[in-house]
Amino acid sequence: MSRSGLSLGLDAGGSATKWALLRGGQVVADGVAPPLTAALLGTPAGEHNLAALVAALPGRPDALHAGMPGLSAGSGRALQVRAVLASAVGLGEPAVGVESDLDLAYRTHLGAGEGILLYAGTGSVAYHVTPAGAVVRAGGYGFKLGDDGGGSDIGRSALRQITATLDRGETPVGLLATEVGALTGGLDWDSLRAYTYADAGAAALARLAPAVGRAADAGDPEAHALLQGAARSLAELARRVQARTGPLPVTATGGAFRISSQFPALLGRELPGATVQYRDHAAAAARSAERLLDQG
Structure with a gap:
């Protein structure tokens, strides 16, 4: 099949799923759908969110290509997710x-061996792929064990400030x-508890x-301090990887850096030389789907 067909790319995540449709290498439509993760697929919430995504197209x-949290390419779970996605959009699994x-994000920004990707979205991770394809990483353990400096950590820190x-x-x-x-x-404990634990994720x-981010940009010193702490935590993740790989350059990306105009600069102070870069991961995934079209 030629590239005259539609290729769908998914940049799935724990807070939202970004999608892009390409035809002939050009984006013809894109949007944002509810969250999708490997853990979520197969649950009622996952089925609902996947149906909402398909309905939005x-x-x-x-052809379809997806980057999704909780997957390792070629694993048994990856094969299951592939089958679920194929069924949802009416495709054969080869398409x-x-x-x-993380692999999708890394190759969107860097070639193998080129540097360290510092990703801060809902969670956080520092990620390097060697020329031989081996992964060196720090963090990315989920909000129960880590994700320091990511969006969930920043939100939790704000709640801790208020409960203190x-x-x-x-x-x-x-x-x-x-x-x-x-x-x-509300800011009473009943309101905070209902908000936090009604969706225990x-x-x-x-x-x-x-x-x-909005409070920090408006001059709130407490919010500014929370962003400083998040930047410090993210810098530490990058340094952990550099301790194993040598002083590779750091490229930072992810939605967390967009919450405040101050956040990228704060990271730069904690991690001199780091650059913050935004690229369309969903479009990159769609370009991978185009290659599936070429093989069809």
Whole structure:
């Protein structure tokens, strides 16, 4: 099959799934759908989110490639995810490719051996692929064990700031409290608990990160301090990988860096020489789907 067909790329994640449709190498449509992860697929929520994605597409793709959290290319789970995606969009499995979201992100920004990708989205990880294809990484263990400096960590830090104020018998006030309260429905413990634990996952915490960014950009010193701490944590992840690979350059990317105009500069102070770069991972995935078209 030629590249006149539609190729669909998915940059799936724990907070949202970005998609892009390409025809002849050009993006003809793109959008954002609900979260998709390897763990979520196969659950009722995953089925609902996948159906919402398919319903949002303006046309049926002829090939699909997805980068998704929780996958290793060629693993048994990757084969299962491939089958689920193929069934959802009405394709044969040879027309569907899947890989880790981190592998997709790395090759979107870097060639093998070129540097370290510091990714901060819902979670966080420092990731390097050697010329031989081996992976050297630090972090990326999920919000229960790590993800320091990522969106879920920033949101959790904001809640901890507010609950510490409650512990002192004080009422949370200021720009940070106002921004967070607008999302949680209140700053009392009942409201915070309902918001945080009704969805006991990283996405609820990560949804608070933009509130921290807005407060920091408006001059709130507490929010600024939270971003400083996040930048420090991300820099530490990159240095852990550099300790094993040597002083490779660091390219940072991910939605967390977009929450505040201050955040990239704060990372630069903690990790001199690091560059923040934004590229369309969904479009890169769609270009991989185009190669499946060429093979068809």
